[in-house]
Amino acid sequence: MPSFKGGGSKTTVSINIPQFDASFTGTGDLFAALMLAYITRTNHNVKESLERTIATIQSVLERTAQSFPNKVYFQFYYWGIFVSQVLGFEVDAINTVQFSNHSGYGHLKGKVITEQDFDELIEGLKMNDLMDYTHVLTGYCRSPQLLSKIGELVKELKKANPTLMYVCDPVMGDNGRMYVPEEVLPIYANELLSVADVICPNQFEAELLTKIPIKDKASLLKTINVLHDRGIKTVVISSSELGPEKHLLGVASTVVGGSKTTVSINIPQFDASFTGTGDLFAALMLAYITRTNHNVKESLERTIATIQSVLERTAQSFPNKDPSALTCKEKELKLIQSKSDIENPVVKIEAQPFSL
Ligand SMILES: Nc1ncnc2c1ncn2[C@@H]1O[C@H](COP(=O)(O)OP(=O)(O)O)[C@@H](O)[C@H]1O
Numbered sequence: 001m002p003s004f005k006g007g008g009s010k011t012t013v014s015i016n017i018p019q020f021d022a023s024f025t026g027t028g029d030l031f032a033a034l035m036l037a038y039i040t041r042t043n044h045n046v047k048e049s050l051e052r053t054i055a056t057i058q059s060v061l062e063r064t065a066q067s068f069p070n071k072v073y074f075q076f077y078y079w080g081i082f083v084s085q086v087l088g089f090e091v092d093a094i095n096t097v098q099f100s101n102h103s104g105y106g107h108l109k110g111k112v113i114t115e116q117d118f119d120e121l122i123e124g125l126k127m128n129d130l131m132d133y134t135h136v137l138t139g140y141c142r143s144p145q146l147l148s149k150i151g152e153l154v155k156e157l158k159k160a161n162p163t164l165m166y167v168c169d170p171v172m173g174d175n176g177r178m179y180v181p182e183e184v185l186p187i188y189a190n191e192l193l194s195v196a197d198v199i200c201p202n203q204f205e206a207e208l209l210t211k212i213p214i215k216d217k218a219s220l221l222k223t224i225n226v227l228h229d230r231g232i233k234t235v236v237i238s239s240s241e242l243g244p245e246k247h248l249l250g251v252a253s254t255v256v257g258g259s260k261t262t263v264s265i266n267i268p269q270f271d272a273s274f275t276g277t278g279d280l281f282a283a284l285m286l287a288y289i290t291r292t293n294h295n296v297k298e299s300l301e302r303t304i305a306t307i308q309s310v311l312e313r314t315a316q317s318f319p320n321k322d323p324s325a326l327t328c329k330e331k332e333l334k335l336i337q338s339k340s341d342i343e344n345p346v347v348k349i350e351a352q353p354f355s356l
């Protein structure tokens with residue numbers, strides 16, 4: 001029964017809540033977060049806030065019996081989670097790091113998940129019989145030992161569900177510089193690639209994995225073929241410097257039933273560097289590769305359309321500032337504001353067959 005005392009006058013309201021014949025976990029959290037939102041929006045109108053909060057929780061509980069077909073195990077930071085959820089994936093996320101902020105800022109405080117933390121979480125999932133994943137997505141990870149364990153976990157999950165899709169974003173660096181310890185490279189190259197169904201390195205990461213310098217389209221294609229030869233069905237280069245002026249080039253390639261499809265897309269380049277776009281890219285590709293059953297053309301087009309609209313909205317939130325002059329805080333990706341673009345991206349740039 002919420003009560004509000006403002007300006008000396010008190011308003012107290014109550015509501016009858018139809019009771020479900022079951023007990024649920026998480027509804028208290030939901031209640032508090034919804035009340036926070038509605039008390040803010042209505043400036044402490046407790047009647048409206050209570051009504052909307054209860055209406056929301058009632059509809060969530062009514063819908064709780066309908067489950068999503070896909071359940072993703074996420075080993076990641078936060079950007080991809082929202083995107084996957086908006087696109088209809090049930091997500092169990094492990095934050096590989098619990099940091100005060102992302103690494104684009106000048107200072108970084110917090111903790112990296114340890115192997116022991118990881119083991120405990122997996123133990124709990126197993127004890128409760130919750131390992132029924134359809135997808136695994138891994139990203140930023142600084143520990144070679146932990147990565148190795150993830151490889152073992154994927155093998156185990158694939159034994160239980162042979163159709164499970166493992167999407168590996170081998171986050172190691174960008175523009176010629178590694179930002180994780182060098183020891184993770186052999187683990188990606190020797191242990192994770194062999195269990196990956198989809199891999200989405202950027203140009204530098206693809207070079208590290210194959211030891212092929214990418215100087216032109218021929219060496220890019222060679223790199224993709226080497227990755228396919230290691231048994232990876234779908235290889236996606238999230239960005240390379242081989243695009244036309246002021247454009248990046250993204251490439252996606254898939255081998256289905258012995259026949260290969262390779263497409264590329266020109267990505268208009270913003271005059272700024274953003275953090276989180278790689279995470280976003282991997283989560284979007286996972287969603288669209290699943291929805292389209294490895295149609296790389298459609299998947300790449302929708303992924304790029306979504307990221308472009310997020311970056312446009314991010315850059316436009318300070319219209320009087322040159323994008324290159326934006327501070328780290330100003331460049332935080334405007335994901336929540338882009339929810340409808342994430343749900344329904346408008347494809348403006350078509351991917352083309354990749355040819356030399
Ligand atoms: N400056 C930029 N301008 C336009 N698009 C960008 C820019 N930076 C990143 N992106 C988008 O984000 C995607 C992933 O970025 P990329 O740099 O390849 O990943 P990572 O962050 O893993 O290095 C790219 O495919 C591109 O769509």
Ligand SMILES: Cc1ncc(COP(=O)(O)O)c(C=O)c1O
Nearest residue numbers: 077102103140275276277278279
């Ligand atoms: C803490 C932190 N900082 C930075 C990044 C890099 O993000 P991206 O490569 O997506 O730009 C990540 C990636 O997950 C991260 O976890």
